[in-house]
Amino acid sequence: MPEKKTRRMTRQRKTILDILRQTKSHASADEIYELVRKQLPRISLGTVYRNLEVLAKMGLIQKLELGGTIKRFDWNPNKHYHIRCLVCGQVDDAPIAPLNQLEDELYGATVFSIIGHRLEFEGLCPDCTEKEAQKIDFKETN
Amino acid sequence: MPEKKTRRMTRQRKTILDILRQTKSHASADEIYELVRKQLPRISLGTVYRNLEVLAKMGLIQKLELGGTIKRFDWNPNKHYHIRCLVCGQVDDAPIAPLNQLEDELYGATVFSIIGHRLEFEGLCPDCTEKEAQKIDFKETN
């Protein structure tokens, strides 16, 4: 049996967790790094990545693998869906309850063993919606 | 008005499309590169990436942004869902019809302009299911 590692709550780890919780954000590792740096100027980006991974494994936060390249981290570890802005990448919670019966539809219809699902909405955040609208106005009045 | 580029059907582009269609696969750029190389040994990986992007823009194939790091390309450009093996990354179609009314639930409940959604099932493919089962057997009989 592999021994369970003891986890330490270091200053770095605690600060990262606090910042995520305070901002209630869906931040990228880099965004978190910039925020943490204000409190711990000598922290390294590698430490941020390692701790986000550890905190996710501990179940205190949630790692999000949404569309696009970068991973984001959610202060809320509970299962819920997200909506992502296709222009700026901003992420928000999607106000819709988890579809717990979705997997049932696949039983017997696939050779895979189903574990779960990921659902993500795509759209435009308010800022980008407005900017897009202005672009169209501009075109039309020319 | 920006002029529309004329698209050429080069040998490289055609070969990539043919291979995707023949294998009916959800292959990564690298997997496609290896297959195309058998027919066009001098093709470069950059060309594969560029053409997959172009073919997706032309609507002949579909770019998939599923969980994990790598992008995959689907010979079938029509809207449908996928199931991905959490162990080996293999992707298959999910036998479930598109949930076309899903966005309706969000109208008025979010400040985002909603454009669409992405749904992906996670599980274990048959091979990995069996391998996992063997691991557990092994543990239990020890």
Place this chain on the structure above:
DNA sequence: CTACATGCAAATGCTTTGCAACCTA
């Protein structure tokens, strides 16, 4: 012909990792 496409290699962007020094339980 000429604009689009290719091959090659270098560059990019995000993330991970090796290692010596450092700290927390």
Place this chain on the structure above:
DNA sequence: TAGGTTGCAAAGCATTTGCATGTAG
């Protein structure tokens, strides 16, 4: 004080891009 953790830098990996050359239409 043992073993998890950190900072730093280098490496890793998928993907993108600059440029001179090639080619489809």
